Amino acid sequence: MSEKLSDATVAAGSPAATVMSAPDGSGRENASNATRARRRGGSRRGRAPFWVALLWLGPALLLIAGVVIYPAIELVKASTSNYSITGLRLGSAGGTNFSKVIHHPDFVTVMKNTVTWVVAVVVLTIVISLALAQFLSKEFFGRKLVRWAIIVPWAASLIITARLFTLLFDYYHGLINRLLLWLHLLHKPVDFLGDDKWTMPSMILVGIFVSLPFTAYVFLAGLNAIPDDVIEAARIDGARPWQIYWRVILPLLRPAMMIASVLNIIYVFNSFPIVYTLNDRNPGYAHDTSITFMYKLAFKGAEHSVGMSAAAGVFNVLLILVVVMVYLRLVKWQEA
Amino acid sequence: MASMSRKTTAWLAGIGAAVVALSACGGGSGSKDTGGGTNNAKKVTEIKLVAAEYSQDHTKAFWDQFAKTYQSKYGIKLNVQIISWNDIAQQSTTMVQNGSPPDILNINYYSSYAKDNLLYTADDVLPSSVQSDLLDAFKTSGTFNGKLYGLPDLSSARALFYNKTLFSRAGIAAPPKTWDEFEADAKKVQALGNGTIGYAMPLGPEEAQAEFSIWDFNNGGDWKDSSGKWTINSPANVDTLSFLKKLANVDKVTQNNPGKTNRTDGAFPLFTTGKAGMVVGFGPLSATLDKDKKVDYGIAPMPTKGASSPQTYGVTDYLDAFKKPGNQEAVKDFYQLYYQPDQVNTWIKSEGFLPVTKSGLDSFKSIPALKVYIDTLPNIHLTPNQDPTWDTVLKAVQQNIGTAVQPNGNPQKVLDQLQKTATSGG
Numbered sequence: 001m002s003e004k005l006s007d008a009t010v011a012a013g014s015p016a017a018t019v020m021s022a023p024d025g026s027g028r029e030n031a032s033n034a035t036r037a038r039r040r041g042g043s044r045r046g047r048a049p050f051w052v053a054l055l056w057l058g059p060a061l062l063l064i065a066g067v068v069i070y071p072a073i074e075l076v077k078a079s080t081s082n083y084s085i086t087g088l089r090l091g092s093a094g095g096t097n098f099s100k101v102i103h104h105p106d107f108v109t110v111m112k113n114t115v116t117w118v119v120a121v122v123v124l125t126i127v128i129s130l131a132l133a134q135f136l137s138k139e140f141f142g143r144k145l146v147r148w149a150i151i152v153p154w155a156a157s158l159i160i161t162a163r164l165f166t167l168l169f170d171y172y173h174g175l176i177n178r179l180l181l182w183l184h185l186l187h188k189p190v191d192f193l194g195d196d197k198w199t200m201p202s203m204i205l206v207g208i209f210v211s212l213p214f215t216a217y218v219f220l221a222g223l224n225a226i227p228d229d230v231i232e233a234a235r236i237d238g239a240r241p242w243q244i245y246w247r248v249i250l251p252l253l254r255p256a257m258m259i260a261s262v263l264n265i266i267y268v269f270n271s272f273p274i275v276y277t278l279n280d281r282n283p284g285y286a287h288d289t290s291i292t293f294m295y296k297l298a299f300k301g302a303e304h305s306v307g308m309s310a311a312a313g314v315f316n317v318l319l320i321l322v323v324v325m326v327y328l329r330l331v332k333w334q335e336a
Numbered sequence: 337m338a339s340m341s342r343k344t345t346a347w348l349a350g351i352g353a354a355v356v357a358l359s360a361c362g363g364g365s366g367s368k369d370t371g372g373g374t375n376n377a378k379k380v381t382e383i384k385l386v387a388a389e390y391s392q393d394h395t396k397a398f399w400d401q402f403a404k405t406y407q408s409k410y411g412i413k414l415n416v417q418i419i420s421w422n423d424i425a426q427q428s429t430t431m432v433q434n435g436s437p438p439d440i441l442n443i444n445y446y447s448s449y450a451k452d453n454l455l456y457t458a459d460d461v462l463p464s465s466v467q468s469d470l471l472d473a474f475k476t477s478g479t480f481n482g483k484l485y486g487l488p489d490l491s492s493a494r495a496l497f498y499n500k501t502l503f504s505r506a507g508i509a510a511p512p513k514t515w516d517e518f519e520a521d522a523k524k525v526q527a528l529g530n531g532t533i534g535y536a537m538p539l540g541p542e543e544a545q546a547e548f549s550i551w552d553f554n555n556g557g558d559w560k561d562s563s564g565k566w567t568i569n570s571p572a573n574v575d576t577l578s579f580l581k582k583l584a585n586v587d588k589v590t591q592n593n594p595g596k597t598n599r600t601d602g603a604f605p606l607f608t609t610g611k612a613g614m615v616v617g618f619g620p621l622s623a624t625l626d627k628d629k630k631v632d633y634g635i636a637p638m639p640t641k642g643a644s645s646p647q648t649y650g651v652t653d654y655l656d657a658f659k660k661p662g663n664q665e666a667v668k669d670f671y672q673l674y675y676q677p678d679q680v681n682t683w684i685k686s687e688g689f690l691p692v693t694k695s696g697l698d699s700f701k702s703i704p705a706l707k708v709y710i711d712t713l714p715n716i717h718l719t720p721n722q723d724p725t726w727d728t729v730l731k732a733v734q735q736n737i738g739t740a741v742q743p744n745g746n747p748q749k750v751l752d753q754l755q756k757t758a759t760s761g762g
Contacts, residue, residue, distance in 0.1 A: 085727055283596065285735075301731055
């Protein structure tokens with residue numbers, strides 16, 4: 001049980017471990033580790049005594065208590081408190097912060113934005129990454145260089161990337177508009193970040209850009225873990241390339257797909273810098289997701305309420321938990 | 337089956353932990369009472385200043401030098417933390433929330449703190465000689481519930497900047513004095529074509545209240561009337577916002593999407609690159625223009641409509657003194673030193689801002705570049721900072737007023753909503 005727990009935590013908590021090992025081809029090893037772990041599930045070896053287990057788990061448990069549980073408790077406490085605009089706690093607020101958040105005039109807009117943002121970024125990222133991973137798994141001249149180039153957007157800080165894109169998207173000075181005008185694809189610049197029609201698509205584009213590296217490498221690791229003989233066998237049985245991909249490769253990528261989609265849902269949902277930076281000149285909440293909404297409630301909006309913001313924070317945690325659970329149930333992940 | 341559900345639990349626990357870890361970043365602990373007895377508490381040996389960053393070149397340099405002088409003079413250590421304007425409101429809120437405010441906070445509001453009984457009054461910490469030296473406009477704006485809490489550190493005033501080259505090419509002899517002239521001139525500059533913009537209008541969330549205020553004050557409008565009642569949706573205010581909307585959508589003499597353009601990264605660059613004919617600016621913009629030497633510009637009083645004489649919109653920031661056990665003497669010394677002419681005036685000059693004291697006004701009179709501001713400074717027109725409700729209304733203005741100048745915007749409706757926010761106490 002404890003062994004399983006830590007396995008799961010590692011898988012969910014440290015995507016880096018899976019991905020970083022991929023470029024040199026050791027993703028294969030990783031995946032077979034996972035298979036072994038699964039096989040071992042049934043057999044029961046000697047159990048360590050409780051105190052030994054505790055000794056080993058201690059540091060991790062302490063860390064979880066300090067970094068996860070304590071802030072969570074404080075968050076719930078703050079969400080039921082009434083704060084002055086200065087940050088001074090004035091007393092208990094009961095559930096009023098929650099009802100104020102849910103009855104906020106822009107709440108529905110924010111929820112719609114959140115769904116659009118998460119679904120569009122995650123789905124498009126996965127589709128593009130599948131193609132990208134397929135490409136990267138082939139031998140070609142300069143593959144190493146391309147692999148590194150793809151990792152760069154992931155290594156750069158999100159704030160920097162987002163700032164860079166505000167410059168690229170700029171109405172007057174932006175390179176994208178200049179290029180499109182120069183190519184005569186446009187006769188008038190597009191206000192990518194100010195025009196209500198374009199704001200969300202522009203943010204989604206950047207969202208995909210920064211999510212691609214991680215996702216592509218998860219799939220690349222998954223592809224590397226598929227034994228050649230399986231594909232060989234399919235070919236001998238007369239399967240066409242498309243059939244091989246659809247019937248053999250894709251089903252075998254299921255575990256990678258699980259990891260990629262669950263982690264991407266969580267990351268994209270929680271993504272603050274992109275939405276905030278690209279949207280910071282727009283008044284109101286018209287293009288905010290629930291994460292930037294939470295921040296603005298506390299510090300930027302007229303509400304100026306730490307309590308309401310904390311309530312929105314609790315709401316966000318519950319929301320993403322429910323979404324992930326429903327997703328896992330839908331795709332019957334135990335069979336993966 | 338049993339093992340399956342255990343596995344499920346483990347997975348969900350793992351994912352749950354990851355979710356919580358990734359999203360539980362908000363919230364801090366409740367604060368304890370920070371107001372406190374000052375007489376019998378032990379005297380502090382160091383105090384902390386949290387200050388906003390006006391410029392990267394001068395702010396830190398000034399406060400570091402100030403801290404050294406302060407320590408050598410009074411034997412108390414002054415810890416300085418400089419925070420950018422973008423983050424200071426958030427960080428100071430968190431400091432108070434965690435029960436550890438600084439001793440002195442340099443920020444653009446004070447009355448909410450005064451209302452929460454967190455601040456010393458001027459009588460507690462400001463030498464009377466300094467109190468009488470402060471300009472009356474700032475004293476009024478710093479007074480909450482009959483007591484002076486808002487101790488001004490510096491001020492700035494706005495005026496109309498115009499591009500002389502574009503003006504002469506458009507055949508405009510002198511800067512506009514009325515709104516009609518302004519409209520006509522903006523059209524002429526816009527008609528020069530080639531991406532030229534008549535007037536750069538920043539009504540985005542960064543500082544929409546400033547842009548609206550300066551136009552509104554020159555139309556005889558205001559946020560409140562003389563009896564202190566909110567008048568955000570008064571006919572004059574609606575007229576002002578409708579005029580701004582007309583400039584953007586009917587005359588089309590502004591840059592693209594003024595309701596979503598900020599000042600520092602939107603309107604100012606358009607003027608400093610020579611694209612815009614006019615913009616409302618202040619001292620630091622002059623400094624940039626003088627350094628770049630790319631634009632031949634002039635500064636004029638704002639054009640008026642309803643007002644009898646040009647009004648200037650002023651901004652002042654504050655040095656809030658937090659009540660903490662044993663810090664009263666040290667804080668008093670801080671102000672004593674800060675308002676010494678060789679400290680405060682040197683700093684204000686280096687940052688390109690305006691003085692807040694009568695003695696400062698005298699020493700700034702000799703600077704020709706500042707004449708247009710200095711003349712209007714005693715009658716400077718401020719926002720109602722002394723009302724804690726303003727701190728909330730301000731945010732609502734920043735987040736909403738820009739929507740009124742969009743093609744489908746409705747100035748009356750936006751101002752009605754803001755009035756409702758103000759009268760319901762924020």
